[in-house]
Amino acid sequence: MSVVPMQKVRLSVYGPDVNQALSVIQKAGALEFKPTEMRDLLNPELEFVNSDLLPRIQHAVQFLVPYAPKVSLWKSLREGTRDEITEAELLQKKNNIDVVYPLVEDFERLQVEFAEVNEKLRVLEEQHGLLSVWKSLPIKFTELNTKLTKTTLIQGKSFDDNSLAKVVEYNLEQKDIPFTITEVSDEAIALTYSNASASVSVIDEMINSLNLETTTLPAGTETPEVEFIAVSEKLASTKGELALLYDQAEHFAITHLRQLQVVGEILSWQKDRYDVVNNAVATRYTVVFDGWLNSNKQASIEAEFAKKDLAATFSNLEIVEDEQPPVDIENNSFFRPFEAVTRLYGMPGYRDLDPTVFLAAFFFLFFGLSLTDVGYGLFLMTVSLIVLTLFKVTEGTRLFAKLLLFVGFSTVLVGALFGGYLGIDPAMLPDSLKAIQLFDPIGNPLPVFYLALGLGVFQVMVGMLVKIYSEYKQGRLMTGVLDQGPWFFVFCMAVLALGTAIDYVSFLPMETVINLIYVGLVLVVLSAGRKGDTIVVKIKDSLSALYDSIGYFSDILSYSRLLALGLATTALAFAVNMIAGMVFNKESYISYILAGLVLIIGHMFTLAVNTLGAFIHSARLQFVEFFGKFIVGTGREFHPLTRTEKHITVKDE
Amino acid sequence: MEIGIALVFVGAAITAVLGFAGSAIGMGYAGQAAAGVVGEKPNLFGKMLLMQALPGSQGIYGLVGAFLILSFSGVLGGDASLAIDTATGMKYLFAGLPIGIAGLISGIYQGIVAASGVSLIAKDESNMGRAIVLSVMVETWAIFGVLISFILLISIV
Numbered sequence: 001m002s003v004v005p006m007q008k009v010r011l012s013v014y015g016p017d018v019n020q021a022l023s024v025i026q027k028a029g030a031l032e033f034k035p036t037e038m039r040d041l042l043n044p045e046l047e048f049v050n051s052d053l054l055p056r057i058q059h060a061v062q063f064l065v066p067y068a069p070k071v072s073l074w075k076s077l078r079e080g081t082r083d084e085i086t087e088a089e090l091l092q093k094k095n096n097i098d099v100v101y102p103l104v105e106d107f108e109r110l111q112v113e114f115a116e117v118n119e120k121l122r123v124l125e126e127q128h129g130l131l132s133v134w135k136s137l138p139i140k141f142t143e144l145n146t147k148l149t150k151t152t153l154i155q156g157k158s159f160d161d162n163s164l165a166k167v168v169e170y171n172l173e174q175k176d177i178p179f180t181i182t183e184v185s186d187e188a189i190a191l192t193y194s195n196a197s198a199s200v201s202v203i204d205e206m207i208n209s210l211n212l213e214t215t216t217l218p219a220g221t222e223t224p225e226v227e228f229i230a231v232s233e234k235l236a237s238t239k240g241e242l243a244l245l246y247d248q249a250e251h252f253a254i255t256h257l258r259q260l261q262v263v264g265e266i267l268s269w270q271k272d273r274y275d276v277v278n279n280a281v282a283t284r285y286t287v288v289f290d291g292w293l294n295s296n297k298q299a300s301i302e303a304e305f306a307k308k309d310l311a312a313t314f315s316n317l318e319i320v321e322d323e324q325p326p327v328d329i330e331n332n333s334f335f336r337p338f339e340a341v342t343r344l345y346g347m348p349g350y351r352d353l354d355p356t357v358f359l360a361a362f363f364f365l366f367f368g369l370s371l372t373d374v375g376y377g378l379f380l381m382t383v384s385l386i387v388l389t390l391f392k393v394t395e396g397t398r399l400f401a402k403l404l405l406f407v408g409f410s411t412v413l414v415g416a417l418f419g420g421y422l423g424i425d426p427a428m429l430p431d432s433l434k435a436i437q438l439f440d441p442i443g444n445p446l447p448v449f450y451l452a453l454g455l456g457v458f459q460v461m462v463g464m465l466v467k468i469y470s471e472y473k474q475g476r477l478m479t480g481v482l483d484q485g486p487w488f489f490v491f492c493m494a495v496l497a498l499g500t501a502i503d504y505v506s507f508l509p510m511e512t513v514i515n516l517i518y519v520g521l522v523l524v525v526l527s528a529g530r531k532g533d534t535i536v537v538k539i540k541d542s543l544s545a546l547y548d549s550i551g552y553f554s555d556i557l558s559y560s561r562l563l564a565l566g567l568a569t570t571a572l573a574f575a576v577n578m579i580a581g582m583v584f585n586k587e588s589y590i591s592y593i594l595a596g597l598v599l600i601i602g603h604m605f606t607l608a609v610n611t612l613g614a615f616i617h618s619a620r621l622q623f624v625e626f627f628g629k630f631i632v633g634t635g636r637e638f639h640p641l642t643r644t645e646k647h648i649t650v651k652d653e
Numbered sequence: 654m655e656i657g658i659a660l661v662f663v664g665a666a667i668t669a670v671l672g673f674a675g676s677a678i679g680m681g682y683a684g685q686a687a688a689g690v691v692g693e694k695p696n697l698f699g700k701m702l703l704m705q706a707l708p709g710s711q712g713i714y715g716l717v718g719a720f721l722i723l724s725f726s727g728v729l730g731g732d733a734s735l736a737i738d739t740a741t742g743m744k745y746l747f748a749g750l751p752i753g754i755a756g757l758i759s760g761i762y763q764g765i766v767a768a769s770g771v772s773l774i775a776k777d778e779s780n781m782g783r784a785i786v787l788s789v790m791v792e793t794w795a796i797f798g799v800l801i802s803f804i805l806l807i808s809i810v
Binding site: 565613616624634 | 792
């Protein structure tokens, strides 16, 4: 339940053992590598032997995925998307990587065929489109150009309701050259004329001036209609070839895609190990790596080295000034789901406390207060229980489902206390449910407002205590007590004053409590001024400490959002019920369906919007109002060499 | 309806709507910047969502303010015999203005700062805390608006 201790280490490995030693480290996911700080030494000459195979497999996988049979969402959730294998099976697959070479070669042949057929299809479709325009032209291809005549195929738009033929005819009649027009359509003609150069230049000039287009037909001997039929037949046959190739690709994907994905994943792990080597240096016999080691796992890694008889050893390095170790957090299974909230903010500084344990209870409660509905809470719990019990999902998804289960439970509890039951009017609830309702947020929101502010005061005070604990952990208990103690005292006295004012407590007379608050403020001023070297700095520090009171004020008022979010859920749910009531008519069966749809869609929408809001704003109260009290730095997240599992997951034996 | 009660309604409506408008504009600015970053770095979606949500507080304060006005004035209880004179109604209306106006302006400017914070996080994820703090500094004034409105409301006799 803390920030994981990190040790800066140097790992020295006997050359031939490098791959196996890195494999052990990758499995443990416990070492973040950094460039080795040893000058005058060269990089090791280790080559990733499958450097040519991996991209070929990745390309094949990328190509084949669209041809793979679609797996239903239900099936993929029930059975998971990753194959579970043991370490022994993994080793066997590593040793048999050569078997994928013929597969990759078969795939590449298939891909070449695909490219050829697609190109052929493209050309034929182009010819087909061209010939379809000219298929009614009664001139054979061989007769388009003779010794004395030339035929130009012209396309263009008709002008002012005159066909293209009429326009061309009108233009050429005044030029005194012989010509014949064969009209194919209003916008396509074949113009036959003498191939004497004078005629040719006149025709070219006319085409340019009218902005017309000339067309060249594909090679052929018969009339366009006959050629069109021939091309159509070829096109159909080529489409058949392509369909056959699609079938082959689908068959290939069914039989080999999974194998390629698995081998690709194993090779990518291998590549990650060799990438790490690039940052290392080598002596004659050893390869030396530097990095940050999760100290909790050092013993198990060393035991694994010994078990596999690997010549690899860690030595500790000194942390140089201003060097910040990477940060990782580790909590027990109860608190681990709440790590998602901490990770959303980012890692705390290496010397800070892991806030997960401290935020868990508050996040649990605040989420419930923001949603305040038994029905929605039960829905969240049901969904998360289904995910946890019926589905095979990743560890990250499981943790999120657990978090949803917790906050769903909190929503049920708070919803019962606030009388929130899917927006149903509390007056219509059975007496047993009315009996447990403590708050009426719509009818009388003030108590909820005060409750929200009270929780704010409590969390801010807990933040101060956590800060004292944090300082204590770093051997600065007195600093923590002097910095936080006076303010904590002021808060305690302010709470006591409030309790006394409303006659809830009567330990001390009100006047004494007020005087104690003044004493606390004097302590705040004196404590803050102790650090300054000169009297001017001391006064400045003291005044700025008093200014902190404004920060505390704004922090506490910020908790009023808990009231607003809870109210928003209740109001929206109530509105959905009201709309459904307006649609409903006892005498019409259709109205039953319509009202049901309004209720289902409306409540699903309300649940989605308000769950998101509850999550974001409960998290924000932690990040801004709570973390600020005791988290000093922002840590760099730990990125160890690890196995990125997409298609396989290796079981513990 | 008496003018006093109508003024309470106007006060609640202005308080809420100005806060909503501030948040809508602010979240729009932050959301535009966040969408650009998510396009390049989809893994930052969670952080971007949080940054976009920050200027949403003013809308929430507006909602709180409207409820407080309706609750303090007695309108929320649905009492048919409720009577509020014009001067008191005006007091409720003015009491809502600090939340509304501070919410509108701070919502817009918090959105602008949040949008800049989004760029900060895009450059380095570990800047998340700093980006939040910078953005939340603007929100302080909306919170003071809540405070003053609350004080004004409890001061209405």
